[in-house]
């Protein structure tokens with residue numbers, strides 16, 4: 001009898017120890033929800049997120065996104081992430097407002113929610129991480145096309161989806177910049193939406209050529225759109241007649257840059273963006289920060305990221321790519 005009791009006690013001690021160990025090893029699950037799958041920009045964000053997860057240890061990064069970039073698709077995904085009780089969600093939003101009810105539900109369930117790249121309005125997230133200041137990005141796009149066309153002629157914007165928070169903010173600043181007297185001979189004739197889908201962006205570019213035979217330049221502030229516009233210019237033999245700039249991935253734009261179809265474009269490092277977003281999620285889950293103004297997140301090799309007013313955080317300054325440097329960066333993203 002004594003022996004049996006001792007055995008049961010031993011078993012109990014063992015069970016306690018095992019469950020404690022399991023608890024200690026429980027992974028922090030961070031979900032990265034992107035605008036849409038099949039976009040190289042977000043795949044680079046995912047790579048950065050995985051790098052951060054590895055560094056932090058004990059973190060699992062779950063990468064998800066709808067097949068086409070819609071808010072509805074993202075809502076479904078978040079609903080299922082709530083059911084799975086993930087610890088944090090970092091989302092690049094297809095709509096600023098439509099996602100608020102579902103992300104609020106997630107936060108009520110104890111999930112830390114941030115937006116990155118393309119934001120959710122402030123009630124729907126704790127932090128919004130943008131790659132760079134929105135005015136800088138928007139104004140720079142106009143400056144680049146102005147340089148390429150000698151500040152003269154008709155220009156059009158080929159954007160992503162019509163509801164995208166990030167592109168809409170940048171377009172707002174492009175329009176501001178265009179008000180300056182130095183651009184008085186440039187005219188914005190159209191804003192088209194390729195929905196961050198290659199085929200649709202390509203068709204929209206062709207539509208612009210048709211509707212505006214005097215078109216001199218296109219700004220495509222989307223990695224999907226700018227690559228599709230490059231192809232459209234090449235296919236229609238419009239190199240030199242229609243200039244192109246935008247926000248592009250060096251790996252996708254190298255060909256067009258070296259062929260002088262898109263001589264200058266800009267972007268930030270999407271790997272760094274995904275990396276930083278993951279660090280912010282981790283700090284929120286660990287209770288190191290709350291997303292309040294003045295909070296500072298220690299983001300590994302990215303250094304300190306400060307949270308400003310309304311939970312806004314900025315990563316850095318956009319970088320310009322040309323023939324001289326595009327090949328080097330094309331190897332990275």
Ligand code: RAM
Nearest residue numbers: 041160221222223224247
């Ligand atoms: C596309 C997406 C993304 C944007 C980049 C520049 O990949 O629209 O949100 O930040 O372009």
